[in-house]
Amino acid sequence: MISVDIEIKLKTYHDRQLLKIKRQFATGSITKILGPSGSGKTTLLKMIAGLASPENGTIVVDGITWFDAVRKISLSPQKRHTGFVFQNYALFPNMTVQQHLEYATTDAGWINQLVKLGQLDKFVDHKPDHLSGGQQQRLAILRALAIKPKLLLMDEPFSALDSKMKSLLISELKSLIKKLDITTIIVSHNLQELELFEGEVMDFEGLV
Numbered sequence: 001m002i003s004v005d006i007e008i009k010l011k012t013y014h015d016r017q018l019l020k021i022k023r024q025f026a027t028g029s030i031t032k033i034l035g036p037s038g039s040g041k042t043t044l045l046k047m048i049a050g051l052a053s054p055e056n057g058t059i060v061v062d063g064i065t066w067f068d069a070v071r072k073i074s075l076s077p078q079k080r081h082t083g084f085v086f087q088n089y090a091l092f093p094n095m096t097v098q099q100h101l102e103y104a105t106t107d108a109g110w111i112n113q114l115v116k117l118g119q120l121d122k123f124v125d126h127k128p129d130h131l132s133g134g135q136q137q138r139l140a141i142l143r144a145l146a147i148k149p150k151l152l153l154m155d156e157p158f159s160a161l162d163s164k165m166k167s168l169l170i171s172e173l174k175s176l177i178k179k180l181d182i183t184t185i186i187v188s189h190n191l192q193e194l195e196l197f198e199g200e201v202m203d204f205e206g207l208v
């Protein structure tokens with residue numbers, strides 16, 4: 001169970017708007033986040049992953065405090081062990097597909113499984129420059145899964161995939177999420193792709 005009870009002043013262009021979020025995410029659940037551009041969806045994922053700090057509040061995961069503004073606790077992103085799929089992929093330009101995955105796990109069998117799942121098995125020696133946008137996005141998803149995270153945070157993870165690839169990948173991803181009991185939070189503007197996942201919707205409309 002993830003309990004988030006936080007406040008952050010979003011640095012918007014004109015002024016600062018307060019984003020307050022109080023919500024619990026059950027273990028193994030999937031939460032689908034919708035909402036207008038600039039409403040703080042990415043910022044919420046970053047705060048959970050330890051890549052941004054709330055001004056006030058707490059984040060508690062399975063009884064362990066990841067963040068507490070008053071007690072000045074903030075676990076490092078490494079200690080939080082979350083899988084994060086960034087909107088812009090955040091791949092390493094000098095690493096091949098294989099190296100990206102080896103950086104995350106030493107389990108060769110798992111890497112093989114992942115590259116097949118993402119249909120990148122013929123591209124393991126390719127660096128991001130020599131991958132299409134959709135292949136890069138699949139690599140970003142595989143890298144997040146490589147650590148076998150208990151918590152998977154995905155920011156517009158399917159935006160570069162064609163519809164056939166998207167439905168194939170989503171169906172594989174759903175069974176993996178279930179098998180590994182991964183608590184998952186997905187941010188997307190695309191209602192149709194979100195409908196392919198069972199889970200609660202969290203709408204950021206009107207939050208700030």
Ligand SMILES: Nc1ncnc2c1ncn2[C@@H]1O[C@H](COP(=O)(O)OP(=O)(O)OP(=O)(O)O)[C@@H](O)[C@H]1O
Binds near residue numbers: 008
């Ligand atoms: N660490 C931070 N602290 C405070 N404000 C931030 C931080 N990071 C980003 N912001 C601000 O938060 C606002 C919301 O940005 P964010 O990327 O979270 O929105 P979003 O809902 O994901 O938008 P989009 O749908 O366009 O991706 C922006 O104005 C941004 O400048």
